[in-house]
Amino acid sequence: xxxxxxxxxxxxxxxxxxxxxxxxxxxxxxxxxxxxxxxxxxxxxxxxxxxxxxxxxxxxxxxxxxxxxxxxxxxxxxxxxxxxxxxxxxxxxxxxxxxxxxxxxxxxxxxxxxxxxxxxxxxxxxxxxxxxxxxxxxxxxxxxxxxxxxxxxxxxxxxxxxxxxxxxxxxxxxxxxxxxxxxxxxxxxxxxxxxxxx
Amino acid sequence: xxxxxxxxxxxxxxxxxxxxxxxxxxxxxxxxxxxxxxxxxxxxxxxxxxxxxxxxxxxxxxxxxxxxxxxxxxxxxxxxxxxxxxxxxxxxxxxxxxxxxxxxxxxxxxxxxxxxxxxxxxxxxxxxxxxxxxxxxxxxxxxxxxxxxxxxxxxxxxxxxxxxxxxxxxxxxxxxxxxxxxxxxxxxxxxxxxxxxx
Numbered sequence: 001x002x003x004x005x006x007x008x009x010x011x012x013x014x015x016x017x018x019x020x021x022x023x024x025x026x027x028x029x030x031x032x033x034x035x036x037x038x039x040x041x042x043x044x045x046x047x048x049x050x051x052x053x054x055x056x057x058x059x060x061x062x063x064x065x066x067x068x069x070x071x072x073x074x075x076x077x078x079x080x081x082x083x084x085x086x087x088x089x090x091x092x093x094x095x096x097x098x099x100x101x102x103x104x105x106x107x108x109x110x111x112x113x114x115x116x117x118x119x120x121x122x123x124x125x126x127x128x129x130x131x132x133x134x135x136x137x138x139x140x141x142x143x144x145x146x147x148x149x150x151x152x153x154x155x156x157x158x159x160x161x162x163x164x165x166x167x168x169x170x171x172x173x174x175x176x177x178x179x180x181x182x183x184x185x186x187x188x189x190x191x192x193x194x195x196x197x198x
Numbered sequence: 199x200x201x202x203x204x205x206x207x208x209x210x211x212x213x214x215x216x217x218x219x220x221x222x223x224x225x226x227x228x229x230x231x232x233x234x235x236x237x238x239x240x241x242x243x244x245x246x247x248x249x250x251x252x253x254x255x256x257x258x259x260x261x262x263x264x265x266x267x268x269x270x271x272x273x274x275x276x277x278x279x280x281x282x283x284x285x286x287x288x289x290x291x292x293x294x295x296x297x298x299x300x301x302x303x304x305x306x307x308x309x310x311x312x313x314x315x316x317x318x319x320x321x322x323x324x325x326x327x328x329x330x331x332x333x334x335x336x337x338x339x340x341x342x343x344x345x346x347x348x349x350x351x352x353x354x355x356x357x358x359x360x361x362x363x364x365x366x367x368x369x370x371x372x373x374x375x376x377x378x379x380x381x382x383x384x385x386x387x388x389x390x391x392x393x394x395x396x
Contacts, residue, residue, distance in 0.1 A: 048381055049281075052250030052273070058313035059306070067312065075250070083247075103380065108257070114265065115257035117378040180315040182301065183246055 031079040032095035033128045040151045041126060041140045047099040050077040054181035057105060057116060073118045075101040076181065082129075086184060090191025092174055096129040121145040126152075127167075127175065137175045139163045172198040229277040230293035231326045238349045239324060239338045245297040248275040252379035255303060255314060271316045273299045274379065280327075284382060288389025290372055294327040319343040324350075325365075325373065335373045337361045370396040 031050070034042040044050075058071030078086075082096035102123045105116040124142040139160055140152040155163065164175070172179040172195060173188045179198055188194045229248070232240040242248075256269030276284075280294035300321045303314040322340040337358055338350040353361065362373070370377040370393055371386045377396055386392045 049249055049278070051247055052275075054316050055253070055271075056313055056315035057255045057271075057303075059315055060313065071313065073253075073255075077250075080247070105255075108377070115254055115269065117254035117257055118252050118380055120380065179306070182316055182318065 031081050031097075033097050033130060036151050039132070039138065040153050041128060041138070042151050043124065043142045043149065044079075044097060044099060044126070047077045047079075047097075047101070050079055050099070051083040052076070053078050053083070053098075053184055056180055059180070070105055071116070072122055073103045073105050073116075075103065075118070076177075077101065087187055090173070090188045090193035092129050092176065094129055094131050098127045098176065100125045100127070124148060129174075135160070135164055135175075137164070137167070171195070228293075229279050229295075231295050231328060234349050237330070237336065238351050239326060239336070240349050241322065241340045241347065242277075242295060242297060242324070245275045245277075245295075245299070248277055248297070249281040250274070251276050251281070251296075251382055254378055257378070268303055269314070270320055271301045271303050271314075273301065273316075274375075275299065285385055288371070288386045288391035290327050290374065292327055292329050296325045296374060298323045298325070322346060327372075333358070333362055333373075335362070335365070369393070 034044075036042060053076050055073060055075040057073050059074055060072065077099045079095075079097045082093055085091075085093040086096075101121065102125075103118045104120050104122055106119040107114075107116055123144045126140040126142070128138045128140070129136060130138060133154070138154040141155060142149050142152050154160070167175040167177075171177050172185065173193055178184045178188050178194070185194075185198075232242075234240060251274050253271060253273040255271050257272055258270065275297045277293075277295045280291055283289075283291040284294075299319065300323075301316045302318050302320055304317040305312075305314055321342045324338040324340070326336045326338070327334060328336060331352070336352040338352060340347050340350050352358070365373040365375075369375050370383065371391055376382050376386050376392070383392075383396075
């Protein structure tokens with residue numbers, strides 16, 4: 001083989017590698033927040049494939065709720081890149097999206113009369129860490145399951161004030177209830193990012 | 199450019215592509231069951247990054263349990279490749295691993311006195327679909343959180359008989375409680391893979 005032919009093959013290999021790496025980078029979608037109009041959040045449709053960090057039953061702070069109504073499950077999912085970052089640092093990176101999914105609970109007499117399992121979707125909310133917002137965080141409500149919005153505006157200032165108050169006074173790490181996310185709680189403890197009192 | 203040079207570049211590109219695709223395939227770890235001694239299951243350590251399919255509170259079938267004890271949460275995670283396959287077919291592929299994680303529940307008076315959230319790990323069990331087993335499925339118990347085993351033998355025949363009985367009579371799809379996994383339940387309904395009665 002001539003030197004020129006060898007060079008041509010080497011160039012070809014390099015081009016092939018560069019082409020495929022570019023293709024791979026393009027195919028890997030960012031899992032961070034997607035906005036329309038700058039700050040309206042597009043509802044993540046694949047959040048059920050994100051990382052589940054924790055949940056509870058009946059953990060509502062809806063004071064108007066009738067205590068006789070069946071309790072609801074809350075499931076919290078976080079975008080994988082933010083999860084990986086938290087596991088290394090104990091803090092949330094810019095671009096963190098936490099989805100709070102609310103589901104009705106039901107009982108099943110076949111397995112256990114007293115236990116409750118997760119049933120139909122009730123609604124979807126989200127909390128986003130983005131340094132462009134005044135507080136660094138924004139809160140979104142995509143509404144009830146029967147009329148879910150594809151995009152949501154950030155909650156208005158008066159509502160956010162209540163979100164921020166509760167998510168400041170009662171949260172273990174930054175604006176998030178890491179005390180309810182047991183695997184993250186352990187990491188935050190090791191990294192020293194828990195607020196005093198936790 | 200001569201025809202030979204062009205050909206050399208094309209060959210180079212093809213080689214580069216093949217090389218990178220091979221590399222990518224090698225780097226992508228299989229998320230299916232890993233065994234020692236043929237059938238002893240290695241406990242998956244990354245299952246919290248798998249897909250969460252559902253869970254419940256107090257859904258125990260432990261008849262010996264004191265009903266006054268605080269109920270436990272059960273979280274079910276499935277390996278991502280099996281999840282993707284189920285979402286397309288409504289059935290579990292060979293190599294499905296379902297991890298059942300049990301967690302203690304606690305109350306939090308800051309947010310809600312009546313609600314319960316997930317706390318410390320209690321134990322880990324797994325169910326694997328593998329055509330090498332007589333029933334096509336095997337059940338594993340990795341024990342309690344304070345003494346988790348790194349590998350577990352398949353549960354012995356007498357115990358498995360009870361597992362299979364309950365996981366046959368009461369399950370919505372194959373040997374699995376898809377009736378408790380709301381997003382999968384919808385897919386199984388669409389694909390017509392639900393057992394009669396569900």
